[in-house]
Amino acid sequence: MWYITTEPERSYSSAVEHYVDIVGVTGSIPVVTTIIFRDMPKLSFFIAFVVLALSSVLFIGSKHETHSIFYVKSDDIYETLKNDSSFGTAIAFYVVEQVPFMKKKTTTGEYEIRKGESVISVIKKMLTGNKVRRKITIPEGYTVKQIIEKLNENHMLFGDLNEDIPEGTLFPDTYFYSFGDTKKSVVQKMQRQMQIIKTKFLSQNKTSMSLEETIILASIIEKESGNRNEYTLISSVFHNRLACKMRLQSDPTVIYAITDGYGKMNRKLNHSDLQFVSPYNTYRNFGLPPSPICCPGEQAIKAAMSPDATEYLYFVANKEHTAHIFSEDYSEHLLAIKNLRRESY
Numbered sequence: 001m002w003y004i005t006t007e008p009e010r011s012y013s014s015a016v017e018h019y020v021d022i023v024g025v026t027g028s029i030p031v032v033t034t035i036i037f038r039d040m041p042k043l044s045f046f047i048a049f050v051v052l053a054l055s056s057v058l059f060i061g062s063k064h065e066t067h068s069i070f071y072v073k074s075d076d077i078y079e080t081l082k083n084d085s086s087f088g089t090a091i092a093f094y095v096v097e098q099v100p101f102m103k104k105k106t107t108t109g110e111y112e113i114r115k116g117e118s119v120i121s122v123i124k125k126m127l128t129g130n131k132v133r134r135k136i137t138i139p140e141g142y143t144v145k146q147i148i149e150k151l152n153e154n155h156m157l158f159g160d161l162n163e164d165i166p167e168g169t170l171f172p173d174t175y176f177y178s179f180g181d182t183k184k185s186v187v188q189k190m191q192r193q194m195q196i197i198k199t200k201f202l203s204q205n206k207t208s209m210s211l212e213e214t215i216i217l218a219s220i221i222e223k224e225s226g227n228r229n230e231y232t233l234i235s236s237v238f239h240n241r242l243a244c245k246m247r248l249q250s251d252p253t254v255i256y257a258i259t260d261g262y263g264k265m266n267r268k269l270n271h272s273d274l275q276f277v278s279p280y281n282t283y284r285n286f287g288l289p290p291s292p293i294c295c296p297g298e299q300a301i302k303a304a305m306s307p308d309a310t311e312y313l314y315f316v317a318n319k320e321h322t323a324h325i326f327s328e329d330y331s332e333h334l335l336a337i338k339n340l341r342r343e344s345y
Contacts, residue, residue, distance in 0.1 A: 107131070110179035131178050136186065138172040140297030141222045143256070143263035147172075147190075147295065151183045158182050167261065168215050168292025169194055190295075197298055205305040207239065218304035219292035220282075223252035223263070227323050231303035236310040237326065246313065248282035256293040257281050263294055319343050 107129035113122055124130070134156055138147055147170055148161045159182040170190035177186055198211055205214060221234050241248055256263050257278035274283040279290050296304075314333035315324040319340055327333035 108180065133176045134179060135174050135176050137174045138170070138190065138295070140172040140300070141263075141294045142172055143167065143261060143294045144170060145262045146264070147187075151186060154183070156180075157186060159184055161187065166291065168219055168295055170295045171197055172295050172297050194295075197301060201301055201305055204302070207305060207307070209304075213288060214301065214304040215296065216288045216292050218296035218300040219294045220248065220250050220252060220289075221303055222296040222300040223256075223294055224250060225324065228299045230324055231299055232306065232308040233310065233312065233326060234315065234324070235303040235307035237312045237315055239307045240311065240313055242287065244313070245286065247284075247286055248288070250282045253280050253282040253289055253293055254278075256289075316340065 106126045109129065109131035111122070111125050111130070112132050136150070136154060136157075138150065142150070144165045144167050148165070151157060151161055156179050157177065158180060161183050163184075165187065170187065171194035173190070173193060175186055175189050198215070202211060205211070207214065209217065217235070217238060220238065221231055224234050225231065238248055238250075251269055252263070254269060254273055254276060255265050257280040258273060258276055259265060274281070277284070279285060280293065282289065310326070311328045312326040314327040314330065314336075316327075316333065316337055317324055325336045325340070327336055
């Protein structure tokens with residue numbers, strides 16, 4: 001895959017003088033290096049119709065590429081081609097540029113040309129807005145700061161995100177967008193999707209917690225384990241601890257506090273970290289943190305609302321960190337830790 005003219009803000013004043021530079025011949029079809037159409041003679045309008053009539057039998061191809069991607073700006077149609085690109089692409093732009101109603105209907109955006117695709121097919125894409133759809137995946141458990149960082153690193157999205165977005169309000173998922181969309185528009189999609197998920201599970205809440213509280217708990221569950229099969233068990237531990245008025249003592253809440261909401265450390269927690277002063281530190285404070293510590297996914301939200309019925313109060317990660325060992329009392333928990341240490345030696 002290669003990209004052509006990914007600069008929608010580029011103006012004609014900064015562009016190369018518009019020309020058709022024919023530098024070679026392949027069969028009866030010239031090979032074109034650079035083609036930028038703007039003001040052509042009136043005769044070109046007639047030629048455009050002739051070309052359009054022939055376009056169904058002219059095909060776009062490349063010597064080496066299976067497909068290419070180009071950008072079209074609706075008011076300034078221009079194209080910069082590789083040396084081995086075919087004349088067919090130039091014809092498509094030429095026709096659209098010269099026929100007023102076609103140029104008016106052309107939608108700004110990024111389009112794909114498949115090898116062997118007809119000129120008429122490319123023209124149809126430009127007129128119907130059949131653009132390239134890109135996607136970005138936000139992993140479950142990302143914090144808002146991590147999501148903003150990921151979006152700001154994406155140069156196919158425009159604008160910067162500097163706004164204060166509340167933690168836990170963006171739903172982690174795969175989102176589709178077109179080149180030139182804003183980062184803010186993707187954030188708005190995430191916010192809308194989180195509201196949809198909240199509404200979806202509102203009637204399934206089997207706990208006495210409010211919707212806001214379940215999202216906070218779901219964010220802790222999400223960060224505690226990468227094993228979704230354990231979510232409802234972990235949920236039961238935290239619900240049981242809250243019922244017994246025990247501290248949650250969740251490591252991810254401490255990490256969130258220490259990293260000022262980023263949620264990821266480049267080292268392991270130590271004993272002194274557990275004394276870090278913050279309302280998010282559930283080793284020091286009773287109850288839930290004041291807000292979520294990440295953006296939880298659907299499974300974690302469901303688990304927070306529907307915990308398993310257990311007597312578990314403790315859990316510790318196994319040697320492989322792929323699952324946890326659950327215990328109902330502290331002595332049982334200490335024994336599990338002792339056995340794990342023995343297995344490690």
